[in-house]
Amino acid sequence: PFMSHWLAKDEGRRVKHSPLRAFRDFESRTAALLVKPLKTANTTRKKLLRSGVAIVISIAFMLAGGYYFSQLNFNIFPSTKDTNALILSLDFAPGTSLSDAELKAREAIGELSDTIGQYVTSVTFIGAANERGATARITLTDYGDRGPTSHDLIKKVDDSLTSLQGVSATLIQLDPGPPQDEYPFKVQLVSEDPAISAAAGTKLAEHLDGLQLDRSNGTTATITDVEFVPEQPTIQRTDGKRIMQVSAQFDGDDVSALVLLAEDNVKEFIKDSSNRAGLDKSDYQFDFGNESENQESFRGVMIAFPILVLCMFILLAIQFKSLLQPLLIMFATPFSFFGVGLGLYLTNNPLSFFVMIGFFALIGISVNNTILLTDYANQERRAGLTPRAAIASAAQKRFRPLITTSLTSVLALLPLALSEPFWESIAFTLMFGLLSSTLLVVTIFPYYYLVAEVFRTWFAKKRAARKKRKS
The missing domain is CATH 3.30.70.1430 (Multidrug efflux transporter AcrB pore domain)
Known part of the structure; x- marks a missing residue:
């Protein structure tokens, strides 16, 4: 209410030289400048050409976001940057x-x-x-x-x-969240003969020494130190079978990715019987402890993602009584890809479980912007305006609410991002994603709406003409 009081249009107050008046003038000029290409697209050719340029720009932003995502490390529960x-x-x-x-x-x-x-x-x-x-x-x-x-x-x-x-x-x-194993990568060699398991374990350790693992972003990770660590003389058994265990640690922010890469490499290595020292391939068992549970949790989150999107689509379809407009509204989600990828890249945060939770929250927040524009444009259409005039009016008149709500959300998250290392990945995901989504919604989304309405109107006329000929 306090901000609304000052940002609302003035009634009878002298604000000719106030900074707020200057801000409002700047906001009005910016909104008018953004919708000028829409208002001057008075032919179908201009509409399609300008919309095509806008759509290409948005796709370029999405591809750039995909590039930044490919450069991120992957660790489901990464170590925080600081702890007490x-x-x-x-x-x-x-x-x-x-x-x-x-x-x-x-x-x-x-x-x-x-x-x-x-x-x-x-x-x-x-x-x-x-x-x-x-x-x-x-x-x-x-x-x-x-x-x-x-x-x-x-x-x-x-x-x-x-x-x-x-x-x-x-x-x-000591990090918050689930406990982390000191050795996240473990290979258990099953054999009742300690000499055979020791020989196989030595071969495996020699293979791991200096091994290079190719990350998805084009870089490589090298296993630099292989050590035989003396421990208390114990006999380890799993399901009644005697085992010897080869364990590995990984430094960096992509432990989850390196564990999977190392597993694939070891499986390829033991395909050659000469590398197994008499053991069968089934005698090699992979036990990643908490890392396995973490990966299972992450898979569950990934399965929930399309279910979440489908539920949102159904709710929007019921609300707007349309199948096309909910698809338009959901474009707010890919619009945020660039911001999320760039934000995580700049702040050196890996792709993690917390990032996915933040992205889920971002979906619900970002679609509010496209809902606001679409609903206002629909109201203008019902008032008799053309699709071009309706979306131009919506973009200009709803510019201030879109910008102010997004900026206040970002500013509210800023202290959390800067003061709490545990929450910074979620906060930065929301902040950068919301900025990216809002920027593309106010500049690009009106053209998506315009193209959809042009084709919808064209198909409606075709359908009406077909019915008329049949009658």
């Missing part, structure tokens, strides 16, 4: 006594305190700590009150932790 908690995992060497384990744990905490102690508020051991290992939660100062990010702090501590003797220390950040 870290997890320190300690694995002690076999034969370590409980007292020595306690000393080594204190030594690790001491190294951590010496390196990043100024950013640590508390250290709490969680779970069961014994001579095999221990886990501690490191609470950091709020990311708004410190300069380095959690990733910077981890890199700073890594060197000092690797120098510790008799203990393997791993420091990772």
Whole structure:
């Protein structure tokens, strides 16, 4: 109400030199400039030519959006850019006594305190700590009150932790959302003969060393470090079968994509019997733990997408009593592709589960703009205006509501995008997508409406003429 009071047209107030009057004049001139090509398209040839140019421009924007999407990494639940908690995992060497384990744990905490102690508020051991290992939660100062990010702090501590003797220390950040596996890629080799499984595992590890994985965006990822990590002597079994496990970690924002690429590569590798050291292909089992559940959740979201679009189409068809106009209204969704792709690319956010949730919300928000224009144009048509005059009037008179509602939505999301790393992918998806969709709706959508009405009128005349001849 406050903004509406100031942005509404003035009645009896002297605002000749006010900044608001200047803004309104600028808005009016911009709206008039946008609809001028529509108003001057007074022949069918001009209508189709200008509409064709507008449609080509919109397709170019959509293709550009597709290009930016192809450059994005893919990670269903990516690590956030910053967080307020870290997890320190300690694995002690076999034969370590409980007292020595306690000393080594204190030594690790001491190294951590010496390196990043100024950013640590508390250290709490969680779970069961014994001579095999221990886990501690490191609470950091709020990311708004410190300069380095959690990733910077981890890199700073890594060197000092690797120098510790008799203990393997791993420091990772604690992300919101579902738990992440330390090793998202796992291949289980099933064999009762440990010598055979060890030989097959060695061959697989040698194959993975230096392996290049080709990403969909044309870049490659290389497995640079293959290590044999000593662990407690245990016999692992799955479904009663003895297994040996080869695990892998991936750095970067496209863990989900790299896991799938690595799986395809290993499946191709074991097709050659000489690479299996006597094992059968069925003895290689892929277990991705939480990553498998994440991919299943993402597939569920992708299945829900066409269902969502279909439900919206049905509701719009009922509301407008037409099948053509709901299709026009739904063009607000592809109009947002450019903004979403560009926004994620510029802010270095991967394609993720949260991006898809934001895109679903964007669909519902962006179609409001095309609904507003279509409904107003329909009202003008019922008042006796031609399709060209009706959509030109709608675009000019509804310009201010379209722009102000979109801008207020974007400004409302800006603090969330800049202050909360966990929510920034959703916020940027909505912000850039809404800006892109609004821009193309006010400039391009009227021509889609005009073309649809021209062809609809032409087909209606043809149908009427056919009926007249038959009668």
